[in-house]
Amino acid sequence: MTTTDASAPARVYRDYAHPLWRRLLFTREAAIVVLLVLVYAVAAASVRNFAAPITITYLLLDVAAILFIALPMTLVIITGEIDLSVASIVGLSSVTLGTLHQAGLPIEAAGTVAILVGVVAGAINGFFITVVGLPSLAVTIGTLALFRGLAVGLLGTTAVTDFTEFWTDLAKSKIPGTPIPSVMIVFVVLAIAFAVLLHFTPFGRGIFAIGLSSEAARFSGVKVEQTKFILFVLSGAVSALAGIYYTLRFGSARGDNATGLELSVIAAVLLGGVSIFGGRGNILGVIAGVLLIGILGSALRLANVTSDVINIITGALLVASVVSTSVLAWVHRKRIGAGIKKGPPAPAQD
Amino acid sequence: MSRLAHLLKARETGIALALVLVVVATTVKNPAFLFSSDGWRDLLLTPSILMLVAVGQAIVIITRNVDLSVGSVVGLSAYLTGRVFIDLPGIPWPLVFVIGLVFGGLLGLVNGALVAFAKVPALVITLGTLYVYRGINVMWTGSDRINSSDMPREFLALGTSSFLFVPWLTIIALIVLVAAGWFLRTQRAGRELYAIGSDPAAAHLYGLRVTQRVLAAFVVCGALAGLAGVLYAARYGTVNSQAGSGWELDAVGAAVIGGVAIFGGSGTVWGAAIGAYLLLTINRALPVIGVQDFWQRAVVGVLILGAIVLDRVLAVRQSRRLTEARNR
Amino acid sequence: MSETPDAPAQPDAPAVLELSRIAKAFGAVVALTNGTLRLERGSIHALVGENGAGKSTLVKIVAGLYQRDAGEFRLEGDSVDFTSTAQAKDAGIAVIYQEPTLFPDLSVTENLFMGRQPRGALGVIDRRAMRAEALELFERLGVRIDPDRPTLGLSIADQQIIEIAKAISLDARVLIMDEPTAALSGVEVERLFAVARGLRDEGRAILFISHRFDEVFALCDTVTVMRDGAYIATSPIGDTTVAEIVRQMVGRDVTTLFPKQEVPIGDVVLEVEHLTQPGVFTDVSFVARAGEIVALAGLVGAGRSEIARAVFGVDPYASGTVTVAGRALPRHSPAAAMRAGIALVPEDRRQQGLVLSSSVARNATLAIRRQLARLGLITNAAENASARIWASRLEVKTASLDTEVGTLSGGNQQKVVLGKWLATDPKVLFVDEPTRGIDVGTKAEVHRLLSELAGQGMAVVMISSELPEVLGMADRVLVVHEGRITADIPREEATAESVMFAATHTAGEAA
Amino acid sequence: SDDGGSGGGGDGGDNLAITFLPKNLGNPYFDTSSAGGKEAVESFDGTFAEVGPTEAAPDAQVSFINTLTQQGVGGIVVSANDPEAICDALNEARDAGIKVVTFDSDTNPDCRDLFINQATAEGIAKVQVDLIADQIGGAGEIAILSATANATNQNAWIDLMKDYLASDYPDITLVDTVYGDDDDQTSFDKTAALLQTYPELKGIISPTTVGISAAARYLSTSEFKGKVALTGLGTPNQMRDFVEDGTVTAFALWNPSDLGYLAAFAAKALITGEITGAKGDTFEAGKLGSFEVGDGGTVLLGDPYVFDADNIGDFDF
């Protein structure tokens, strides 16, 4: 079946409007990666001791929890939702692990239960957001308090610290012959899994479609609610995993572990080029975003810059990154004048 | 519809009822919660400062935005208050209120300008300024702190003393609340804030000055956070670089509990104020009722969830009623 | 535009509103090339033209929402340049936009008076006066709407009435109505006309945009026709005919447009039985056979789209069954419907049909992303390959496959939606207003395509508000009225009269 | 004088770059101890620095310790937020040749070389209980307002206080322990809650300088002023007003400045190899004289000092 007129010259469809190098180079992600490399190079050249391999070890150990949680958070934000309860789930998982271990369970079993707790926590978020239909920002502000309260309530003043050395050492061990912590193996596996899920599966295509237009996605057979539910459960599970890592790394299970981490995660994800309106972002950019914040912090601390200045720089970077995107988009619109952009306020259209 | 029926159906009524319930239950358990001069004073006083921040937050949320930097603004302005007293000895203390308001307003202006002109999401911008403002605060304060001895007695007295059994801070907060409530309900500009939050695209089509109004909402929110910072200094007497940290979620929580829809367009500052009172009163009541210190956060979380679910149920019921009314 | 004639001769007195050679482009999309219009005091002026002719764009330029790229805009003879809708409002121009622009959380009264509420001392809004004024307005329009309820959940018709009331109460010298009657019933339309005539007699100028010629002829005294963003002609209503206007609108005779091939009709593919969703549609039963084009006709708001959406599973339904090729479908599951072989080209292409800020390739393959996956993995290469096939079959005009689909012209967007669904190789294809907003040439192409698809054994269910399209394309016409199917008219018996009669009368009354 | 990574090797001699890592910055108690440390380090021509988190979070100190390890400082003087969480980081620092001295709040003994104890835990617990018992007349309800729930030193003292109360003051009941997180506002509000929850309350012990000053500030303006006794550990500068206005009669503390001073000298002695941290080692600590390492690698500063209206004027820290 064809409607092509045999006499008419066949139209040629290029796959891409721009060559590969341009498409790769002129993206938010590329900008972040370039910035990352630049910052690393400048720091290595100018900050004493920064170039040492141990920097990489410490840096990765420090940002590992953020890296983990950033993965599902990326997917959640791409669907246009948000999960503020992740750090509280870290605390809850840490406390679960600690209490059960204290009660005599081996780490493997206690860890499994901790992850299940994370799954349940994520499912609670998912239930309120997709079944009851509440805004995720409000729901997860509530569960942020709830999960943290449970965590702190369960352990009270005590902290569980008597973890088997095998596990606490494992959490900090390096891949033999490299400065890279072995926990990065787990991360790389997870990151590949999430990247494939987001960028190379029908499920991932659905995630993007939901973020850009959930109505159009629903009309295309994307199971919007189910997808979001799964993502919140994933977010809970991975946060719980991060909680286990956190606990073992510091050898201390406490209810207030990782307090406030949610904002660091979200800041890093947004810096990595994910749009808070949903529909845009990629895993590579997010990883670069997390590492950028980590490297900046590590280099500045080594240069004896105080944490307040580091915070200012982080915040300013975040603001600059979105404002610059918005300004670039505006310039782009001025130049080619397309009238369609996502995000309020846009004039209603026919 | 009679006024009474109207009042009973208002979204704020349920939450106000919950507040009354908490107070009554706690008082029954321990009469001192209400019937002692400190109990009465703290009941009114403790939530007053958060209330100011929640009122500002509600105004911003009504326009379908959010301001996460309020906690940092409170901290900065509280420290500024102390610095003013130290660096400008003899300054008449009422002037610091003006300074706090203006200063907070300026910080709000930065947020508002970025949101309104650069057209970037408020959540991201104010998350960024949350870090920046707090960082500036820490940099400025260092390990310094303001002690009560640095501030004039009359000013500090504001933080605790009362007028006709109502603490001064509460009176200030109430005046602001009434003014904000009055403005939002009776002034054109106030109604336009609702319109903008209800449907920004329609507001644009309609010719409302969206940019200007959103900017103003952020300035007001910042100014109220600034005022809250001044009151913080008066109430707590000591200010270090962490004053007000974490208040952003309390303020958003208070507004949401009080029935301000997170996607804008509906809710009142009265609701947000009651939400703030409920949030902090629960916090104070739980130990009296016998809930252990550590479990209180969990109860607060359940409460927030309960409030938004209730709000949702009411909204669904109303929309069903409206649909049925249409198919009359 | 070589065929563009000169603007009408200029009388001496300046018109209230005068537009000449207005141009406006949205990036690659040229909406207006020569917007020309002269609106006189005490006159009701019709503006007609096909979908996408640029009528609404012209209105939005007058309203100050868009700024023109070129041309002249005079108000009472003075050149003006609005940069905001507020300025236009202040200059005495009231606009009813094509899409309602109400604030759902606010009360009806507040919606009417937003930004110009009556005020008392201290600038306090006088709610009592405002409410009284609202009631008075509704009285004048002869409608009963509770002024205190929020506009959330109001029917499209009621929303439209509020828009009208809002515009009237502005007391403007120029009133522009962009398809105000699209959602109204006969009684309400009559009321509106009475009010409009009253305003005309007071000396105001009214611009009336409509696709309904009967209304144009009943109400207006002058008519201006636009095509492809350009002015075609202005004539006093008495000097022209429907046929003449249509010829000016389309540029050729319309009868050649609807070529439905005669093909043998096969077995029943889709069977819908007793579908009911309270308040939306009731006891809807119909079948569609292989090779058949079934048209769902009816007035706007009759519930045709809702029926299609429910069958496809996007909307829920309370009772009834949907069967495809003998297998019953679960409710409320588009994924299941797609697996069974149903496809739906929705009416709102920009919201429902396309992910506007995504690429052509991603859109064209969104519905078949699972089929394209190998071992669960999907690649850009696979998507591009599939998208290229459909882009070339439908001759989509796009620079590349990774172009944002929102930047394509409306017709090409519609082709992408069609391609997206044809790629699923459906047994039953629902098309809801498939030719809305697409140009004449493409329209013929779409018709040819639908006819070809039927010829290959697909069952096509077409929802259309254009009677000629329905009559030209359909093997069978099902008429929907207030959520019920009131008539099932075979091709031979389908005439404008029989369809319109069924569309405006309940089942009992229908012959 | 401090250019960050200056530590690495010094000029052939011992690396006297000593960095203080308090629980958090902006805490007057630690400001004073760091000042003492600075005085000491300068007196022996070392390089003094102070780094730290803005909030007393358990894990926040780790990245600072790591950074110091990378910078290769000679010694770290730290007050631990969590006995366990920073342990491994400290051990890594020690593996890199850095001497680790804890002060004020200890870690597990196997993660540091020395602990400079401000006073024996028993002594600290005893002085506070004795003070409150004296102020409330030996009988009635009391409560404790502590720092963070996991603070090592506070928790140890509180346990000892309970034992001591049970054995020596059977008529005093400890009704509750609440946690102000070493945060002014939280401590302030918790004080209010305590007073309301326990109308019969006779006294509050706050074994933390942040807590006691916040509690004093609340009390000074409340109806309970003069009725509910308050004591604990506070700095004279913060408590002066409240002692003068009668809210507080007496409270205890050691001299934090001396504590920092001693810790710095201990670090120096370790770095120069003068001592190894073994029991029985002795070292000179400048103006404070000579000290001996006791059991469990602990050095004791002395006994807590009681401040009251008569002597508070003599102190400025």
Ligand SMILES: Nc1ncnc2c1ncn2[C@@H]1O[C@H](COP(=O)(O)OP(=O)(O)OP(=O)(O)O)[C@@H](O)[C@H]1O
């Ligand atoms: N904001 C916009 N951005 C891009 N293209 C636009 C925009 N608004 C209108 N267009 C395009 O301009 C052309 C004219 O649209 P317009 O809405 O003026 O048509 P119309 O005559 O009102 O049609 P209808 O009868 O369907 O209302 C169309 O091709 C449309 O797609």
Ligand SMILES: Nc1ncnc2c1ncn2[C@@H]1O[C@H](COP(=O)(O)OP(=O)(O)OP(=O)(O)O)[C@@H](O)[C@H]1O
């Ligand atoms: N009572 C109502 N309340 C709110 N929205 C309504 C109501 N009735 C119809 N609508 C909306 O109005 C639009 C037109 O209604 P519907 O789709 O049922 O009509 P239709 O017969 O398909 O006509 P068309 O497709 O030509 O608009 C739809 O978007 C529908 O959601």
Ligand SMILES: [Mg+2]
């Ligand atoms: Mg139009």
Ligand SMILES: [Mg+2]
């Ligand atoms: Mg329809």
